[in-house]
Amino acid sequence: MESCDVLIVGGGPAGSSCAWQLRKNGMDVIVMDKALFPRDKVCAGWITPAVVEALQLDTEDYGLKNVLQPISSFRTGLIDGRDVETQYPGTVSYGIRRYELDDYLLQRSDARLQLGQPLKTLVKDGKQWIVNDAIATPLIIGAGGHFCPVARYMGAQLGADEPTITAKEIEFKMSPLQQFYCQVQGDTPELYFCQDLKGYGWCFRKGSYLNIGLGREDSHKLSEQLKYFCDFLKQRGRIPEDIPDHFHGHAYLLHGHAMRKQIDDGMLLIGDAAGLAYPQSGEGILPAVESGLMAAATIMEAAGDYSHAQLQIYSSRLTGRFGTVAASRGIAPEFLRNYIAGVLLESKWFTRHVVLDRWFLHTRQASLHAS
Numbered sequence: 616m617e618s619c620d621v622l623i624v625g626g627g628p629a630g631s632s633c634a635w636q637l638r639k640n641g642m643d644v645i646v647m648d649k650a651l652f653p654r655d656k657v658c659a660g661w662i663t664p665a666v667v668e669a670l671q672l673d674t675e676d677y678g679l680k681n682v683l684q685p686i687s688s689f690r691t692g693l694i695d696g697r698d699v700e701t702q703y704p705g706t707v708s709y710g711i712r713r714y715e716l717d718d719y720l721l722q723r724s725d726a727r728l729q730l731g732q733p734l735k736t737l738v739k740d741g742k743q744w745i746v747n748d749a750i751a752t753p754l755i756i757g758a759g760g761h762f763c764p765v766a767r768y769m770g771a772q773l774g775a776d777e778p779t780i781t782a783k784e785i786e787f788k789m790s791p792l793q794q795f796y797c798q799v800q801g802d803t804p805e806l807y808f809c810q811d812l813k814g815y816g817w818c819f820r821k822g823s824y825l826n827i828g829l830g831r832e833d834s835h836k837l838s839e840q841l842k843y844f845c846d847f848l849k850q851r852g853r854i855p856e857d858i859p860d861h862f863h864g865h866a867y868l869l870h871g872h873a874m875r876k877q878i879d880d881g882m883l884l885i886g887d888a889a890g891l892a893y894p895q896s897g898e899g900i901l902p903a904v905e906s907g908l909m910a911a912a913t914i915m916e917a918a919g920d921y922s923h924a925q926l927q928i929y930s931s932r933l934t935g936r937f938g939t940v941a942a943s944r945g946i947a948p949e950f951l952r953n954y955i956a957g958v959l960l961e962s963k964w965f966t967r968h969v970v971l972d973r974w975f976l977h978t979r980q981a982s983l984h985a986s
């Protein structure tokens with residue numbers, strides 16, 4: 616039987632960030648993922664500078680072999696409404712491809728990797744967990760995303776009574792002709808809110824790749840709404856007429872909507888497994904990375920005592936960083952809905968200071984630094 620200090624289930628940004636920190640502190644870590652990397656992940660691939668900072672990502676080195684699209688302005692509005700362009704003096708975000716970023720972070724973590732290996736069995740044997748009848752460890756970290764098997768083991772009713780965001784997207788490499796006809800610019804992603812403000816569509820150009828998607832609080836007629844959104848983009852001449860139609864769907868929880876336990880004896884959840892995405896934007900990479908780092912700090916302090924009481928500090932750290940139950944229940948606060956949304960979203964001041972600075976860029980929140 617193999618053994619390790621910590622076993623992390625899931626090698627996305629949450630799992631790899633946690634592994635990276637633990638390895639820096641000399642712990643023996645295994646990351647197990649059911650997928651072989653590099654792998655695709657349904658995601659628009661927008662990261663803020665806070666992610667770059669928390670990960671201590673060397674953007675020059677990363678950009679040598681990977682797509683790293685600097686973003687310095689946004690085009691926003693309501694679907695079918697008037698749009699507003701907001702420009703910033705410098706880079707305020709980046710576009711990445713999850714196919715590349717997740718693999719880069721996982722390889723960089725220096726953990727032992729067991730890829731193409733799903734978690735099948737989890738049995739408690741005294742103070743140890745026995746995973747897949749093959750690995751013994753005192754601590755399991757659930758980083759398996761929304762449908763994480765560790766979250767299920769801890770009692771989460773996956774897909775049952777949890778109000779999720781459902782989203783569909785496509786990312787494809789444009790042909791030279793498609794690139795010619797695509798009016799969306801790499802440094803200016805486009806975001807268009809649904810008329811009922813229960814979701815929004817986006818269109819991101821990253822180098823020669825185009826990412827188009829729509830996410831909503833309800834999954835009702837999502838495919839129809841997505842088609843409507845794509846038709847809207849085509850009518851405006853923003854995207855080529857001949858985009859592929861094999862969109863991929865995914866669901867996940869927003870922070871404050873989740874009723875999941877975050878810790879238990881010898882267990883802890885991070886990232887989407889814990890349901891931490893920002894409620895206004897649906898951004899989940901930053902909370903995944905930060906929760907991974909906070910979990911690692913807690914584990915180092917615990918010095919081998921992984922009791923529920925000892926791990927409680929992790930929950931306190933999450934609350935300190937992301938707050939308790941979110942004040943808003945959805946992508947946009949309730950008070951806006953079906954009311955003055957159209958007017959506000961055409962206002963340059965509201966778009967810059969509330970929609971972008973506050974909801975999407977979190978300019979008021981200080982970065983979390985890895986040690």
Ligand SMILES: Cc1cc2nc3c(=O)[nH]c(=O)nc-3n(C[C@H](O)[C@H](O)[C@H](O)COP(=O)(O)OP(=O)(O)OC[C@H]3O[C@@H](n4cnc5c(N)ncnc54)[C@H](O)[C@@H]3O)c2cc1C
Nearest residue numbers: 625627628629649658659660661734759760886887899900
């Ligand atoms: C359409 C869409 C667009 C999005 N766009 C953005 C965006 O632009 N910016 C942003 O910040 N966030 C975005 N998000 C959210 C973001 O993708 C997630 O919050 C983020 O991926 C969470 O990272 P994670 O590491 O917790 O989980 P994941 O990235 O989901 O990684 C989980 C890993 O666990 C593995 N796994 C699952 N089950 C098992 C198992 N049984 N055994 C072993 N391994 C397993 C999976 O293979 C996967 O590699 C978007 C989400 C969607 C759906």
